Amino acid sequence: MDSIFDLKNKNIIVTGASSGIGRQCAITFSQLGANVILIARNKERLKDTFDKLEKGNHLIISQDITEYDKLEQIIKYSVEKIGRISGFVYSAGIEMTLPLRSMQPSYYEKMFSINVITGFELAKIISKTKYINKDWASFVFISSVMGILGQPGKIAYCSSKGALISGIKAMALELAKKNIRVNCILPGVVETEMSNEMFQRLSEESKKEIIDMHPLGLGKPEDIADACAFLLSNASRWITGTNLIVDGGYSAR
Amino acid sequence: MKKKEFVDELKDALEIEDEDQEITLETNLKELEEYDSLSVLSIIAMIDKNFGKQIPSSDFVKVTTVSSLMELIGKEHFD
Numbered sequence: 542m543d544s545i546f547d548l549k550n551k552n553i554i555v556t557g558a559s560s561g562i563g564r565q566c567a568i569t570f571s572q573l574g575a576n577v578i579l580i581a582r583n584k585e586r587l588k589d590t591f592d593k594l595e596k597g598n599h600l601i602i603s604q605d606i607t608e609y610d611k612l613e614q615i616i617k618y619s620v621e622k623i624g625r626i627s628g629f630v631y632s633a634g635i636e637m638t639l640p641l642r643s644m645q646p647s648y649y650e651k652m653f654s655i656n657v658i659t660g661f662e663l664a665k666i667i668s669k670t671k672y673i674n675k676d677w678a679s680f681v682f683i684s685s686v687m688g689i690l691g692q693p694g695k696i697a698y699c700s701s702k703g704a705l706i707s708g709i710k711a712m713a714l715e716l717a718k719k720n721i722r723v724n725c726i727l728p729g730v731v732e733t734e735m736s737n738e739m740f741q742r743l744s745e746e747s748k749k750e751i752i753d754m755h756p757l758g759l760g761k762p763e764d765i766a767d768a769c770a771f772l773l774s775n776a777s778r779w780i781t782g783t784n785l786i787v788d789g790g791y792s793a794r
Numbered sequence: 795m796k797k798k799e800f801v802d803e804l805k806d807a808l809e810i811e812d813e814d815q816e817i818t819l820e821t822n823l824k825e826l827e828e829y830d831s832l833s834v835l836s837i838i839a840m841i842d843k844n845f846g847k848q849i850p851s852s853d854f855v856k857v858t859t860v861s862s863l864m865e866l867i868g869k870e871h872f873d
């Protein structure tokens with residue numbers, strides 16, 4: 542029996558699909574009946590993710606999405622192979638922990654390029670009339686609670702995640718007339734390779750502090766993927782231009 | 795890199811702006827107020843920038859004096 546929460550017959554693009562939140566998103570969406578187009582750089586890890594998907598009309602694209610001139614052709618290819626796009630999850634992103642005194646302009650530029658600009662460029666292309674599902678589409682950008690909270694050593698990361706939060710509001714207003722909804726998810730610390738690497742660079746004390754600030758403990762990729770699935774489903778029909786905080790209570794303090 | 799230059803870079807990374815605060819090769823970094831986990835990240839960035847070496851923060855457990863830090867980087871880098 543169909544449910545308003547499933548993703549049957551939806552063609553969904555997921556970036557950062559080779560690991561962490563992106564990978565779990567792809568898996569969860571396939572379990573809910575979606576056709577998933579997985580994009581990431583690492584071909585082997587993409588194939589690993591692909592092998593874990595439920596049956597469906599799925600596609601792998603191995604591509605460095607910061608090569609802006611290649612983006613149109615990968616979206617065109619996706620639509621030709623799978624069909625018009627009903628969903629897009631931007632889960633590619635990098636982390637950086639470095640105090641202000643050590644920051645350089647090029648570090649901010651790299652962070653913004655991957656965490657923000659590439660996402661917006663992809664949204665620009667996917668939202669074109671020739672690629673998008675005219676009746677129904679939903680974009681979800683994975684931001685972070687660090688987009689609304691601060692932490693020492695995280696100026697570049699916080700500002701890039703904050704940029705997504707405000708950017709999607711403008712995008713939501715602009716794309717509403719095309720029936721495209723645009724929202725952000727703000728995860729707390731989720732157990733992924735990226736957060737594990739970050740933890741390794743911190744002292745045991747700092748690590749414990751961060752874990753203790755999550756009343757419900759650290760998150761799992763499934764927690765974020767489930768929230769994404771809701772925002773891509775018909776159940777969130779009337780939700781656009783907003784942030785969904787999924788952080789185990791971290792920001793409630 | 796000259797040892798004096800390195801000490802100056804280190805003082806920058808630690809944000810020690812007081813010129814009178816003396817840092818020598820025997821200074822124990824762990825006893826400095828400014829030496830915290832964020833400073834370690836600054837030092838790692840400084841080492842990468844000046845020597846092209848990426849030292850993981852876990853290696854800093856072994857660091858005590860400025861001299862021991864220079865050993866971690868490799869004494870051959872200093873004149």
